[in-house]
Amino acid sequence: MTITVPGPTLGVVGGGQLGRMLAExxxxxxxEVIVLDPTPDCPAAPVARDQIVGDFDDPDAISRLAERTDALTYEIELADPDYLADAGAAADVPVHPTPETLRTIQDKFAEKEMLSEAGIPVPEYRRVDSVADLEAAVEEFGAVMLKARHGGYDGRGNVPVRSVGEAEDAIREVGSVDDPDAVAETFVDFEREVSVIGVQGDGEVRTFPVGENVHEEEILRETVVPARTTEAVKERAQAVARDVLDALDGRGVFGIELFETREGEILVNEIAPRPHNSGHWSIEGAITSQFEQHARAVLGWPLGSTRQRAPTVSANILGTVDETKPATLAGVERVLEREGANLHWYGKDDVRPLRKMGHVTATGEEGRRPSTDALDDLLESTRELRDSLTFQ
Amino acid sequence: MTITVPGPTLGVVGGGQLGRMLAExxxxxxxEVIVLDPTPDCPAAPVARDQIVGDFDDPDAISRLAERTDALTYEIELADPDYLADAGAAADVPVHPTPETLRTIQDKFAEKEMLSEAGIPVPEYRRVDSVADLEAAVEEFGAVMLKARHGGYDGRGNVPVRSVGEAEDAIREVGSVDDPDAVAETFVDFEREVSVIGVQGDGEVRTFPVGENVHEEEILRETVVPARTTEAVKERAQAVARDVLDALDGRGVFGIELFETREGEILVNEIAPRPHNSGHWSIEGAITSQFEQHARAVLGWPLGSTRQRAPTVSANILGTVDETKPATLAGVERVLEREGANLHWYGKDDVRPLRKMGHVTATGEEGRRPSTDALDDLLESTRELRDSLTFQ
Known part of the structure; x- marks a missing residue:
């Protein structure tokens, strides 16, 4: 098969920062990329060919997207898998990752069942359909993280439960007492959180180097690549990530979040069926970015090299404000002046508390295997740089 | 001064591949970038905020561009300097590089006068206002390259003249016998053509590593960075480039084309007041690309690092067709499959003979000082890769 350009047009449900970086x-x-997003002039709009203004679960809008494009994907788990499948079938346009995979990942219980059945290590978990289910799980595990099965992301819908007495209130936080629609997981006593960005192409699979993720209030703050852990742990994380990719259907990039336990074991935390915040480092830090890989994979094109070019840290610029207001980020000259630092602004009109507004990536010296000390320094200096940015 | 984002909007006269890569x-x-270009849906349009459809010398269109933007620049020497100056003044918007610099560079004789006066080495030249002027130049220098003073680019408007008898015909090729409006240069017996991409910011100047340019029929085919020449020649090229930047007014990127003579001297051939084809390698090969540098410089922002990340070759994809037709490039899978190779497609609807349609960049191993042999191999393999692409 020969590949020609101009290439196919890619339809993307969601036009946030992931859609923007995908279009770039x-x-x-x-x-060319056409995005579907409910917010007029969404972040991806200025750099994409076009935007269809519509909801992620508007079947008519998804159909219009399918009719104008040659392949469909999504950058947000809120995309509706049934409508995606219908629109793709009606317009004879492939959808990747498959709607079935999206449906599984949208349900945290189904996701864990799928992984367990594939023999992939996950934290122990129990389905919670009632207060009694949760109480039983707390008694069994001592303490659990209660997670909404559907619709949670960035830690929203996650509630720690440390005693039976907290069960009912916790369920009210994630759902209703009548229908909790939740899952309870054992607390993992982890050494660090790591992730592997994997990409599944047409008969080939690649993984990026293991990243180390620093979370606070369950929101990703920084990613350090390579992760500051042992070679054995990194190899184990890569092996688990490849098993996960084998278990998933459909082409595309997957963000695979992992726990490294105190014993050096790897457990799968969550999977995102799309480019992932912890893979933004790859734009500057790898030969091929996760976004280019996603486009290649969805189109069935050959995948690019995932080789790392230099030690890299990415740091999220979150909305450090108390209330929503028009977004103006000050102090950008410090990023511009720093050797090897790059700004990625997502183009959102308003800043909201903890909203992801952009990120800073800093790369170290090319072609050197960095020491842990060098990575510590790179993380610290990038964090300070990011922290020096303020919303006016 | 603190720099804030969302940043200023940049108005760009010209929406070809340079405007496209600038917007990216x-x-x-x-x-955000708004471009002015006469071709509806020009190459930059899909990735820019907006396009104003209009000619490069349409004062009304340039005024509308100035009114909608915070700073003006241009990606094509055909931009009209007077209208740029007027539009900038009327809308109180800075224009960079300055219209005066553009006016000088648009006139090959004025450009050489400016360089000579600044003590910068250029090939010997004579102003040609009549057939007799050209005959005298041929008698003086033996053989000359006759160049139209205005409007020539990519070798168009350049005619070699080897005897007095060829003078009149040569003048008819570049202009009219009554008003030749030309300049005659000695033929330079050069060892190789090199270039330095320089960038002039607000009180700071940076230069990229020296690139080596392979021309054929006076059209750039490939650029190899670093140039395969001695350290002494590279230092000399850098010094000359810095002198050129000192002599030029206004902020922005300048492409400075140089001859390395057989004696190892450096002469300035031509200057482009904009990002230059021989700087495309910087997108993957340098910490900051020439396009990002141009945006930073025009806005008066701090410049980025020009450090090279890896040995790099760029190879132009030219229109290898006999006549104009809709553009479809085949064989792209070979670029996608090659480790460290990147495609840049410019999005032009039609392919024409020798038209610049895109380029391929290939990077070698990071952090190694490459041997000449390694650069030879990278050039050869990149050229073969580019040559394997065909227009259907």
Whole structure:
């Protein structure tokens, strides 16, 4: 098969920062992107060919997207898998990752069942359909993290439960007492959180180097690549990530969040069926970015190299404000002046508390295997740089 | 001064591939681009905020561009300097590089006069206002390259003249016998053509590593960075480039084309007041691309690092067709499959003979000082890769 450009047009449900960076990566390949997003002039709009203004679960809007494009994907788990499947079938347009995979991942219980059945290590978990289920899980495990089965992300819908007495209140936080629709997981006593960005192409699979993720209030703050852990742990994380990719259907990039336990074991925490915040480092830090990989994979094109070019840290610029207001980020000169630092602004009109507004990536010296000390320094200096930015 | 994002909006006269890659580089910085171009849906249009459809010398269109933007620049020497100056003044918007610099560079004789007066080495030249002027130049120098003073680019408007008898015909090729409006240069017996991409910011100047340019029929085919020449020649090229930047007014990127003579001297051939084809390698090969540098410089922002990340070759994809037709490039899978190779497609609807349609960049191993042999191999393999692409 020969591949020609101008290439196919890619339809993307969601036009946030992931859609924006996907459009930025696709353009040089001769691939145009049309996004579907409910917010007029969404972050991806200025760099994409076009935006269809519509909801992620509006079947008519998804059909219009399918009719105008040659392949469908999504950058947000809120995309409706049934409508995606219907629109793809009606317009004879492939959907990747498959709607079935999206449906599984949208349900935290189904996701864990799928992984367990594939023999992939996950924290112990119990389905919670009643207060009694949760109480039983707390008694069994001592303490659990209660997670909404559907609709949770960035830690929203996650509630720690440390005693039976907290069960009912916890359930009210994630759902209703009548229908909790939740899952309870054992607390993992982890050494660190790591992730592997994997990409599944047409008969080939690649993984990026293991990243180390620093969370606070369950929101990703920084990613350090390579992770500051042992080679054995990194190899184990890669092996688990490849098993996860084998278990998933459909082409595309998957963000695979992992726990490294105190014993050096790897457990799968969550999977995102799309480019992932912990893979933003790859834009500057790897030969091929996760966004270019996603475009290639969804189109069935050959995948690019995941080789790392330099030690890299990415740091999220979150909304450090108390209330919503028009977004103006000050102090950007410090990022511009720093050797090897790059700003990625997502183009959101308003800043909200803890909203992801952009990120800073800093790369170290090319072609050197960095020491842990060098990575510590790179993390610290990048964090300070990011922290020096303020919303006016 | 603190720099804030969302940043200023940049108005660009010209929406070809340079405007496209400028818009791609500006977006992550929170800088939106509006281009002015006569071709509806020009290459930059899909990735820019907006396009004003109009001619480069349409004063009304340039005024409308100035009114909608915070800073003006241009990606094509055909931009009209007077209208740029007027529009900038009327809308109180800075224009960079300055219209005066553009006016000088648009006139090959004025450009050489400016360089000579600044003590910068250029090939010997004579102003040609009549057939007799050209005959005298041929008698003086033996053989000359006759160049149209205005409007020539990519070798168009350049005619070699080897005897007095060829003078009149040569003048008819570049202009009219009554008003030749030309300049005659000695043929330079050069060892190789090199270039330095320089960037002039607000009180700071930076230069990228020296690139080596392979031309054929006076059109750039490949650029190899670093140039395969001695350290002494590279230092000399850098010094000359810095002198050129000192002599030029206004902020922005300048492409400075140089001859390395057989004696190892450096002469300035031509200057482009904009990002230059021989700087495309910097997108993957340098910490900061020439396009990001241009945006930073025009806005008066701090410049980025010009450090090279890896040995790099860029190879132009030219229109290898006999006549104009809709553009479809085949064989792209070979670029996608090659480790460290990147495609840049410019999004032009039609392919024409020798038209610049895109380029391929290939990077070698990071952090190694490459041997000449390694650069030879990278050039050869990148050229073969590019040559394997065909227009259907």
């Amino acid at each position: 990566a696709a353009a040089p390949l001769g691939v | 580089a500006a977006a992550p910085l929170g800088v």
